[in-house]
Amino acid sequence: MRLPNRVVLAPCTRNRATADLSPSAGAADYYAARAEAGLLVTEAILITPDAQGYLDTPGLFLESHTTAWSVVTRAVHDRGGRIFAQLWHTGRISHSHWSKCQPVSASAVLDPVLRRQAGGNTLYNEMPRALRSDEVAGVVDLFRLAAQRALDAGFDGVEIHGANGYLIEQFLRQHTNRRDDEWGGGTAARARFALEVVQACLGVWGPGRVGLRLSPAAYFGEMQWRSGDNETYAHLLQSLRSLPIAYVHTGVVEDKFYSELGATSSGFLRQHWPGVLIGNGGYSPESAAQQVTQAAFDLIAFGKLFLANPDLVPRIFSGVPLQPYTAETLQSLR
């Protein structure tokens, strides 16, 4: 894919889905308004109802979802844009309030911190159960099916959400992966689930259309960093070099120096990944341009600034000051 610029819309959950978890009527306008980006990445999209962990997050597991997302992709293409669907399984962050089932994860390890409000109730995380060995292939297949629906819906590619403490990261880290089967117990085994999901999506999309988001800094969702986790990420990134993926994308709120990585989050990924790298996390257009000039990364994803400035790209290129992101910004979305 040739992109007209290096600006990416970071995936941003909007909590605007309809009752059947289709994207809202406003989603087409929301994404089309940002279509001047080199690439748009959607809000995280559930690959199964079992994975829902937040209010009104959209899915891509029903025929009606494919139809609803095709309205969004058409609106973006009509404006000359390109859009990837971010595919998401929350693992232990899912909640029976929505999913009606016990969360699943790599192992039965609770995140004791995250809680959210729903219908006047405070929802605490629930103890997940470890996926049985004979269930793992089925979850990989859910990613494949969602990737196929994304293709049918007219997306330009998919981004696998391997970041921010959700299911794929739960397999990658020793804190949440205590398995001793083929998906745990060693560096290569912990990376295996992520690689299987990548391969399943590549099987649908072919070369250059599958991205992977990773958070090598364990900063979110009560993920605890353990000595040896860096080796798992290094192994995963090394293995990805022989696969025709489109890019690796940094998932982090602030791309600062993390002592456990000995680098920034993007910097760590760059050390192990020579391909296309999307930097992210607290950048301004100026600081991002500096990093791109130094080849620290190839593209930059903006989250909060792109939420607050639908016309971020023309503002950057014409030097118009940016609107700040405020608490009201999210409320203004449709």
Ligand SMILES: Cc1cc2nc3c(=O)[nH]c(=O)nc-3n(C[C@H](O)[C@H](O)[C@H](O)COP(=O)(O)O)c2cc1C
């Ligand atoms: C409201 C909001 C929703 C977000 N939802 C997602 C999401 O669905 N998937 C994801 O990978 N990251 C999500 N993020 C993280 C952003 O993609 C990004 O990594 C983060 O905002 C840091 O970049 P920024 O400083 O440019 O905003 C979200 C961030 C915000 C502010």
